[in-house]
Amino acid sequence: MSKYKTAESVSPKHPDKLCDQISDAILDAYLADDPDARVAVETVGGHGKVFITGEVTSTSHPDIAPIVERLAGDVELDVHLAKQSPEIAHGVDTGGAGDQGIMVGYATSETPQKLPLEVVLSRDLNQFLFAKWPYDGKTQITLDSDKIISIVASFQNAPHNELLQAVQEWASTQAYVTKYFVEGQVENPVLHINPAGDWHQGGFDADAGLTGRKLVVDNYGPRIPIGGGCFSGKDASKVDRSAAYMARKIAVDYLDKFNASEVYVYLAYAIGYDQPVEATAIVDGEEKQVEGYDLSPRGITKFLDLKRPQFEQTARYGHFGHSEFSWDIAAK
DSSP states (O other): OOSSEEEEEEOOSSHHHHHHHHHHHHHHHHHHHOTTTTEEEEEEETTEEEEEEEEEEEEEOHHHHHHHHHHSSEEEEEEEEEEHHHHHHHHHTTTTTTSEEEEEEEEEEEEETOHHHHHHHHHHHHHHHHHHSSSSSEEEEEETEEEEEEEEEEETTTOOOHHHHHHHHHHHHHHHHHOOOOOSSSSSSSESSSSTOOOOOOOOOOOEEETTTEEEEETTTTSOOOOOOOOTOOOOOOOOOOHHHHHHHHHHHHHHTTOOOOEEEEEOOOOOSSSSSEEEEEEEEEEEEEESSSSHHHHHHHHHTTTSSSSTGGGGGGGGSSSSSSSGSSSO
């Protein structure tokens, strides 16, 4: 494995993240009045227009326009939602998974968030800069082992010199960051600050966005494999989301249980069946069967409390590494 590790983070105003948030905010709106809602909502946005499509079966009928306006501003909105396919519903009604899929969970002891270091650093920098410039923006961190050797920061409406000073402030004052700056080795990481020049057009004004196009940012960064399924806009009957959260929960639990350095968890499902066709944990390279958890979609939903509105927040800065989420809390 290469000693170089790179990860990026994007701000909540990035066009793809705007779409993720819209899809999850719509999901939350349905769950607020109907915890049993079946929701699969996709959002496409850009250049003054937002298109909502997907499948919803629910007793609730939330007003979608104010949700989109709150997140995307004054845009032309087109909503086209249909009911869930009765053939898919038949498999879900009996407690089965809403689709086939492979979900990967991961946890590591290298950071308090139990995430790869490069992911934590790029996210932390992005949040630090977003607090100063709440616009579209990207950050990227490259490590040589655990030493920062390159920092990339591109933020809308952030003048180069001010953005440079902010990055230097982050690197020199954030307690969590400074311990990775070793004298003589990383005092001068290469800085790429608005490398294509200062910019003022961002978000939907500059680019189109789509739900589920930042899967690696949503997961564990490019060092860790992902199953490939999108989370946002989907209720818990979709194992793309619920089983991915459960895989993370098991990984966090096993990291603590076995005092491990690194845990991978693999869960795989067949549509219409309530038990996984694979449930495997790799703990510091040793394979273990996953035991002691109800891995049915209904069991996962109940265990992680996934029927309540909480998902818009997950679409902002990744779905893992946040102590307020049940799937990130280790078993006592």
